[in-house]
Amino acid sequence: MTVSAMYPGTFDPITLGHEDLVRRACRLFDKVVVAIAANPGKEPMFTLEERVTLAEDALREFDNVEVTGYEGLTVDFARKNGLQVIVRGLRAISDFEYEFQLANMNRHLTDEVETAFLTPTEKYTYISSSLVREIASMGGDISEFVSPDVNTALMKRVGQR
Numbered sequence: 001m002t003v004s005a006m007y008p009g010t011f012d013p014i015t016l017g018h019e020d021l022v023r024r025a026c027r028l029f030d031k032v033v034v035a036i037a038a039n040p041g042k043e044p045m046f047t048l049e050e051r052v053t054l055a056e057d058a059l060r061e062f063d064n065v066e067v068t069g070y071e072g073l074t075v076d077f078a079r080k081n082g083l084q085v086i087v088r089g090l091r092a093i094s095d096f097e098y099e100f101q102l103a104n105m106n107r108h109l110t111d112e113v114e115t116a117f118l119t120p121t122e123k124y125t126y127i128s129s130s131l132v133r134e135i136a137s138m139g140g141d142i143s144e145f146v147s148p149d150v151n152t153a154l155m156k157r158v159g160q161r
Contacts, residue, residue, distance in 0.1 A: 005082045007022060007025055008074045011051050011054075013051065014054055015127050015150075016147070026065065031065075031066065045133055050136070054150050064087060088103070103115035137138070
């Protein structure tokens with residue numbers, strides 16, 4: 001049986017922590033769709049198209065990964081695309097309560113899609129897109145947290161502000 005998963009998120013921008021979770025998911029699932037949420041309510045720094053392009057560049061080494069943007073409910077996207085699993089990352093205990101609630105709500109919306117939690121390598125547990133954006137906006141070095149292409153794009157973006 002082929003099992004396909006999606007790793008949803010805003011990815012504003014994609015970090016090495018995200019890449020680590022994709023690597024782990026690729027070992028578990030035949031296909032992994034990195035599904036980038038339009039999520040205009042969060043006022044992302046990068047457009048959806050830019051986030052998709054940055055993720056495609058960062059994840060080009062993975063043969064079984066597809067990157068796409070989407071709008072609407074995550075479980076609806078999963079069902080429409082034949083994805084049986086939603087992959088979510090847990091960096092710290094503080095993530096668990098929200099992710100547990102989200103997984104239960106998704107289960108309530110459909111029993112066709114399961115949620116799998118993955119934890120990142122220890123060196124990535126403290127990285128988040130919002131912290132990376134904040135460090136970059138204050139002129140800090142983010143090269144340890146993102147791929148070179150993302151670093152360049154983010155530094156250009158904050159330089160325009």
